[in-house]
Amino acid sequence: MATKLFNSPSEAFADLKSKGVIRDGMTVMVGGFGLCGIPEQLIIALRDTGVKGLTCISNNAGVDDWGLGLLLQTRQIRKMISSYVGENATFEKQFLQGELEVEFNPQGTLAERIRAGGAGIPAFYTATGAGTVVAEGKETRPLLRPSQGVGGATIPGRGFAGREGKAGGAAVQSGEPREYVLETGLYADLALVKAHRADPFGNLVYRKTARNFNPMMATAAAFVIAEVEEVVGLGDIDADAVHTPGNYVDRIVRTVSQKRIEQRTVRK
Amino acid sequence: MPLTRDQITVRAAKELRDGYIVNLGIGMPTLVANHIPAGMDVWLQSENGLLGIGPFPTEAEVDPDLINAGKQTVTARTGASYFSSADSFAMIRGGHIDMCILGAMQVSERGDIANWMIPGKMVKGMGGAMDLVAGVKKVVVTMEHNSKDGAAKFVRECNLPLTGRRCVHMLITDLAVFEFDEKRGGGGRFVLTEVAPGVTVDEVKARTEAGFDVAERVAVVGA
Numbered sequence: 001m002a003t004k005l006f007n008s009p010s011e012a013f014a015d016l017k018s019k020g021v022i023r024d025g026m027t028v029m030v031g032g033f034g035l036c037g038i039p040e041q042l043i044i045a046l047r048d049t050g051v052k053g054l055t056c057i058s059n060n061a062g063v064d065d066w067g068l069g070l071l072l073q074t075r076q077i078r079k080m081i082s083s084y085v086g087e088n089a090t091f092e093k094q095f096l097q098g099e100l101e102v103e104f105n106p107q108g109t110l111a112e113r114i115r116a117g118g119a120g121i122p123a124f125y126t127a128t129g130a131g132t133v134v135a136e137g138k139e140t141r142p143l144l145r146p147s148q149g150v151g152g153a154t155i156p157g158r159g160f161a162g163r164e165g166k167a168g169g170a171a172v173q174s175g176e177p178r179e180y181v182l183e184t185g186l187y188a189d190l191a192l193v194k195a196h197r198a199d200p201f202g203n204l205v206y207r208k209t210a211r212n213f214n215p216m217m218a219t220a221a222a223f224v225i226a227e228v229e230e231v232v233g234l235g236d237i238d239a240d241a242v243h244t245p246g247n248y249v250d251r252i253v254r255t256v257s258q259k260r261i262e263q264r265t266v267r268k
Numbered sequence: 269m270p271l272t273r274d275q276i277t278v279r280a281a282k283e284l285r286d287g288y289i290v291n292l293g294i295g296m297p298t299l300v301a302n303h304i305p306a307g308m309d310v311w312l313q314s315e316n317g318l319l320g321i322g323p324f325p326t327e328a329e330v331d332p333d334l335i336n337a338g339k340q341t342v343t344a345r346t347g348a349s350y351f352s353s354a355d356s357f358a359m360i361r362g363g364h365i366d367m368c369i370l371g372a373m374q375v376s377e378r379g380d381i382a383n384w385m386i387p388g389k390m391v392k393g394m395g396g397a398m399d400l401v402a403g404v405k406k407v408v409v410t411m412e413h414n415s416k417d418g419a420a421k422f423v424r425e426c427n428l429p430l431t432g433r434r435c436v437h438m439l440i441t442d443l444a445v446f447e448f449d450e451k452r453g454g455g456g457r458f459v460l461t462e463v464a465p466g467v468t469v470d471e472v473k474a475r476t477e478a479g480f481d482v483a484e485r486v487a488v489v490g491a
Binding site for chain 1: 324338380390403
């Protein structure tokens with residue numbers, strides 16, 4: 001098996017254009033919540049490839065001079081799929097000038113769309129966003145909550161799915177159906193994730209709240225690069241402690257991360 | 269005297285129960301953490317993947333890998349757990365959080381909430397707000413009763429884009445406390461249960477656009 005370990009982000013990216021992994025107009029997932037758990041050095045390497053017209057799937061958009069903010073400064077991003085973009089003047093300016101397209105997803109919907117995409121699930125129903133602009137143009141359907149049905153969620157008037165007649169139909173349903181919105185799974189051409197530790201197979205361990213979107217993104221892209229702080233030997237990560245199994249990861253780069261803090265808050 | 273922001277959070281903290289799993293929104297709701305009654309075991313959930321938020325760190329304890337939903341550095345209490353954003357929102361959407369306390373721009377008499385965007389202003393996104401109001405067992409809103417220009421925020425119908433429909437269980441403002449009773453009217457109605465010290469029911473009515481019922485006995489907040 002070819003090694004997955006690379007010495008630097010630029011080496012890990014060196015042949016990706018010729019391999020067709022990096023191309024203009026591609027979709028890329030980038031892990032992190034705020035600046036916590038972002039693959040900061042991989043973002044810089046992606047910028048340096050000069051790729052243009054990116055669709056970025058990332059919970060946030062970095063700050064002006066760090067994280068995805070760097071790719072906004074160079075206008076390499078055409079569209080963001082995010083839940084919250086916070087304080088980023090570059091983002092705001094490009095958005096207001098119509099240069100940047102934004103699709104806001106509720107954070108849980110975004111996380112679940114990525115999880116679903118990685119799990120081969122094309123679509124799912126969720127109550128989040130029902131009756132709001134998020135549901136506009138999407139299929140909706142009244143369903144009972146999973147906790148209200150016997151043997152699964154039910155469709156009003158049609159008894160229990162697959163158990164009609166047997167379970168007594170509508171008579172044993174409890175509670176009012178509520179509206180659910182059909183959301184689709186997400187899958188990208190490339191995912192850049194940040195983990196704390198990796199072994200040569202690509203088994204990953206995340207650290208504290210730097211985990212966030214990284215594990216799902218590692219499953220939901222055709223090519224996955226992990227930025228890590230530590231590479232250990234095969235077998236040095238207890239099999240029970242692996243967060244992302246190594247099969248999901250194509251390349252691993254050990255870096256020294258700056259790990260910038262957005263809101264340093266301390267107690268006296 | 270209308271309640272101060274701190275007094276609103278003190279009142280909100282009275283809704284906590286021993287063993288509750290609670291998500292506190294950014295801003296005023298975060299302050300509720302300062303008023304958890306002594307001896308009560310409450311677990312605070314952070315949507316970015318932490319159950320068991322501890323106090324803010326000392327300078328030496330600051331860890332860039334450990335933040336809350338407001339991106340502030342925090343600590344984790346003994347017994348805490350970390351998980352992915354998908355697991356975190358499964359916890360939220362699956363009904364495994366007992367209560368959330370959120371701020372709002374508007375609440376309607378039917379329990380709709382608007383707290384994520386103002387048309388014409390820069391939209392920053394809804395973050396996890398839509399998931400929280402859709403999935404958490406009890407949704408408590410804390411907000412100023414009126415906007416700075418005096419306009420009602422507790423309204424008949426929200427004219428701002430909604431975060432969720434018919435999801436608010438309790439509204440705590442600087443003037444009064446309202447509890448949503450699902451059995452009243454067609455589809456439920458808020459009931460005024462408490463007023464701030466020195467505030468009359470008529471004054472609350474005059475400063476509210478929403479229709480609401482008044483409890484038989486209206487208590488005074490904090491009394």
